[in-house]
Amino acid sequence: MKKVFIYFFAFLFICFILPALLTKSETNASSETSNEEDNKQESEEVLEPYTYNQYGTIKLLHTDTNEVEEVVLDTYLCNVVSAEMPVDFEREALKAQAIVARTYTIYKINNKKHDNADICDDSTCCQAWISKEDRLARWDGDKEAKWNKIEECVKETQGKIITYNHAPINAFFHSNSGGKTELPVDVWGGR
Numbered sequence: 001m002k003k004v005f006i007y008f009f010a011f012l013f014i015c016f017i018l019p020a021l022l023t024k025s026e027t028n029a030s031s032e033t034s035n036e037e038d039n040k041q042e043s044e045e046v047l048e049p050y051t052y053n054q055y056g057t058i059k060l061l062h063t064d065t066n067e068v069e070e071v072v073l074d075t076y077l078c079n080v081v082s083a084e085m086p087v088d089f090e091r092e093a094l095k096a097q098a099i100v101a102r103t104y105t106i107y108k109i110n111n112k113k114h115d116n117a118d119i120c121d122d123s124t125c126c127q128a129w130i131s132k133e134d135r136l137a138r139w140d141g142d143k144e145a146k147w148n149k150i151e152e153c154v155k156e157t158q159g160k161i162i163t164y165n166h167a168p169i170n171a172f173f174h175s176n177s178g179g180k181t182e183l184p185v186d187v188w189g190g191r
């Protein structure tokens with residue numbers, strides 16, 4: 001007799017209670033999505049969208065000579081990516097580095113650290129940079145093929161940056177975390 005009750009309640013649970021619970025969680029999920037969409041529409045009305053074309057060239061400060069050079073942004077990014085990451089890394093890693101470097105550069109253009117330039121070539125101040133000539137001199141093997149790989153990865157990510165509310169994020173990156181990471185707020189302040 002006891003068994004009959006157990007089966008009966010199991011039957012009730014599967015037929016009525018379980019579907020009711022599932023429907024409820026779906027309803028919650030869809031109302032969250034529509035809230036997100038509302039926020040999105042709100043922020044689109046307030047903020048200017050990112051337009052890549054406004055960043056054709058940038059002013060690069062060479063810290064060894066103190067000269068400021070006007071360079072094409074994507075050419076500059078080839079120099080940065082080849083300075084920041086080994087060329088034999090996977091293409092997707094190089095492309096990710098290109099996007100982060102582009103984001104960081106555009107953030108710097110809008111949040112200048114130097115009076116007469118957008119960014120400098122010192123990795124401890126702004127972002128690493130190496131001239132194509134110096135880069136090729138330090139590589140072995142098929143140097144042009146290696147440079148082409150860098151150029152292709154930058155080109156394949158053209159215009160792509162990481163944004164939050166349509167503004168470029170302050171895209172910090174490191175070559176090696178030493179096994180641990182820390183929240184930016186605990187290092188530099190800010191969120």
Ligand SMILES: [Zn+2]
Nearest residue numbers: 119120125126
């Ligand atoms: Zn700098």
